Amino acid sequence: MLSLAVSKGKAFDEELGLLQKAGYKINFRERELSIYTDNLVLWFLKPKDVPVWVEGGVVDLGMVGLDILRERKYDVLELIDLKIGRCRFSFARPKNKPVPTSKVVIATKFPNLSRKYAEKYFPEFEIVELHGSVEIAPKVGLSHIIADLVSTGRTLLENDLEEMIVLEEFSTYLISNRASFVMKYEEIEKLVLKLLEALGEKDNPIFHIIDTSIDHT
Numbered sequence: 001m002l003s004l005a006v007s008k009g010k011a012f013d014e015e016l017g018l019l020q021k022a023g024y025k026i027n028f029r030e031r032e033l034s035i036y037t038d039n040l041v042l043w044f045l046k047p048k049d050v051p052v053w054v055e056g057g058v059v060d061l062g063m064v065g066l067d068i069l070r071e072r073k074y075d076v077l078e079l080i081d082l083k084i085g086r087c088r089f090s091f092a093r094p095k096n097k098p099v100p101t102s103k104v105v106i107a108t109k110f111p112n113l114s115r116k117y118a119e120k121y122f123p124e125f126e127i128v129e130l131h132g133s134v135e136i137a138p139k140v141g142l143s144h145i146i147a148d149l150v151s152t153g154r155t156l157l158e159n160d161l162e163e164m165i166v167l168e169e170f171s172t173y174l175i176s177n178r179a180s181f182v183m184k185y186e187e188i189e190k191l192v193l194k195l196l197e198a199l200g201e202k203d204n205p206i207f208h209i210i211d212t213s214i215d216h217t
Helices: 012-021 049-056 066-071 111-121 154-158 180-185 185-198 206-211
Strands: 001-009 034-037 040-045 063-067 075-079 086-093 104-108 123-127 146-149 161-170 172-176
Touching: 001 012, 001 185, 012 146, 012 185, 040 049, 040 172, 049 063, 049 066, 049 172, 063 066, 066 111, 066 161, 066 172, 086 111, 111 123, 111 146, 111 161, 146 154, 146 161, 154 161, 172 180, 172 185, 180 185
Parallel strands: 001 040, 001 063, 104 123, 104 146
Antiparallel strands: 034 040, 063 172, 075 172, 086 146, 086 161
16 A cells, blocks of 8 residues: 655645546545545645655655755655646835846845845845745845746736846655665556646656666566
8 A cells, every 4th residue: 555645735636536537536625634445545644744644754745846855855866846836936126116237135045045045146135934924025125036937927917026137946746765766666666657648748757767767676
């Protein structure tokens, strides 16, 4: 039996939809923490908890945004891009307001990613880490610009912000615990192939590259 952690974030409905398309019967109720379906135990977690559970071996697999995996390094295997939950990580500024030529203050929920890109674009900068409402930071004087995830861009428009630079594209990935990938390879392969078929990518080479790097005998 496999266990899979599903992120209860913006891509949650897409994740459940993909699993259903892959043939898993899911009857989710709002307050449920886990359900059993077709030899698979699903756990419903906050997105940032998913890679922690997978890395620690609490669950075998997880569905999580690449943004979370890039913000902090986790010792997990990235198996396949699920092509859902797509968004971009961007610098954004107030409309018609120039960015200072001296120190630039950046508000973000992603301090490590922001620092990585700020070092490339700004000679001097300061990172202000927030845990919500990043888009309001320039308006209240906390920062000059923000670094945040953008999907439709509607939130930026509502707060009179505009994208400056698209830094990276993200989507939801299927990840695996390293030990589980070896010990439960056949079960994981079956699940992955179901997902790839649901995505119309049954012959996706990414999974097979990982396959050849591990001795399953």
